[in-house]
Amino acid sequence: MEDVLILNQHLGHLLEDFDCFNGGRAIRCVVKPKPKLSTTPANEFKFLMYNIFERFYFVSVDGQRERTCRIPSWILETIPDVDAIAFQEVFLGGCDENNLSLKKVLSYYGFKYAKSIVDSILAINGGIFITSKWPIVREESYIFKAVIFFTAEIFVAKGVSYARIEKTVNGVTMLYNLMSTHLQSGGGDDNTIREAQCQEMASFTQTLNIPANESVLYAGDLNYRLDELSLQTCVNLLNSN
Structure with a gap:
C-alpha cells in the first residue's frame, strides 16, 4: 500500500501493516x-x-471500520487548518476501540482533545462526539426526549454534544462553544419531531449560560433537505438564544 504507515497504539510504534480482529x-x-x-x-x-x-454490523456491513481509520487523514489533508470536528454515527469507535480507536488516531494527528460520546444506560450510544486541536475546557451532553416511537431511533441516544474550546495563538485566547447533533431520521411526522428536537437543543443551550459575547456554533446531521421550510424553523429556534 503506497506511502502508508500503520499506527499500532497498543505497541506504541509504527508498523508497516496492521490487522485487527x-x-x-x-x-x-x-x-x-x-x-x-x-x-x-x-x-x-x-x-x-x-x-x-x-x-453496527447487525445494521449493515459496508467497510465501516476500515473507512473510519482512513477518514482523519483525508480530513486533515483536505482541510489542514480545521480546528475542531463534530462527528456523528461513531457507533463502533474505530478499527479497534481498544488498540486503534478513532480517538487514538485523531490524537496521533494532533487532535488530542475529545469529548465523550453521548451515551445512556437506556439506549445504544448516540455516536456523537467532538474532537479538537485545542483544549476542551468544558463539556456537557443532552439526550433528546422527542422521538418517533416504533422506529429504530428509540434505541439510540441521539442528542447534543457540547464542547467549550479554548483556542490560543500567539498569546491571544478566544473561547468557542461548539455543538454536535444528529436529528430524527425517517418515521412518520419526522419534521415535527425534528422541530421539537431543535427546541430541546435551544433550551439546552440556554441552560449552559454562555456569555452573550461568545460564539455558539451548531454542527450536525439535521436530516433536512435545504428546501424544507421546517429547516428554517429549526434555524430560527437556534438563533433565538
Whole structure:
C-alpha cells in the first residue's frame, strides 16, 4: 500500500501493516503519515461536521471500520487548518476501540482533545462526539426526549454534544462553544419531531449560560433537505438564544 504507515497504539510504534480482529472479523486498518497542519489566528475558528456512517454490523456491513481509520487523514489533508470536528454515527469507535480507536488516531494527528460520546444506560450510544486541536475546557451532553416511537431511533441516544474550546495563538485566547447533533431520521411526522428536537437543543443551550459575547456554533446531521421550510424553523429556534 503506497506511502502508508500503520499506527499500532497498543505497541506504541509504527508498523508497516496492521490487522485487527474485532468481533471475529479481520479488519485492515491504515493510518497515513501525519499531514502538515496549519494554524489560523485565534479569532478564526474552522469546524467540520462528519457523519461517518459507522453503524453496527447487525445494521449493515459496508467497510465501516476500515473507512473510519482512513477518514482523519483525508480530513486533515483536505482541510489542514480545521480546528475542531463534530462527528456523528461513531457507533463502533474505530478499527479497534481498544488498540486503534478513532480517538487514538485523531490524537496521533494532533487532535488530542475529545469529548465523550453521548451515551445512556437506556439506549445504544448516540455516536456523537467532538474532537479538537485545542483544549476542551468544558463539556456537557443532552439526550433528546422527542422521538418517533416504533422506529429504530428509540434505541439510540441521539442528542447534543457540547464542547467549550479554548483556542490560543500567539498569546491571544478566544473561547468557542461548539455543538454536535444528529436529528430524527425517517418515521412518520419526522419534521415535527425534528422541530421539537431543535427546541430541546435551544433550551439546552440556554441552560449552559454562555456569555452573550461568545460564539455558539451548531454542527450536525439535521436530516433536512435545504428546501424544507421546517429547516428554517429549526434555524430560527437556534438563533433565538
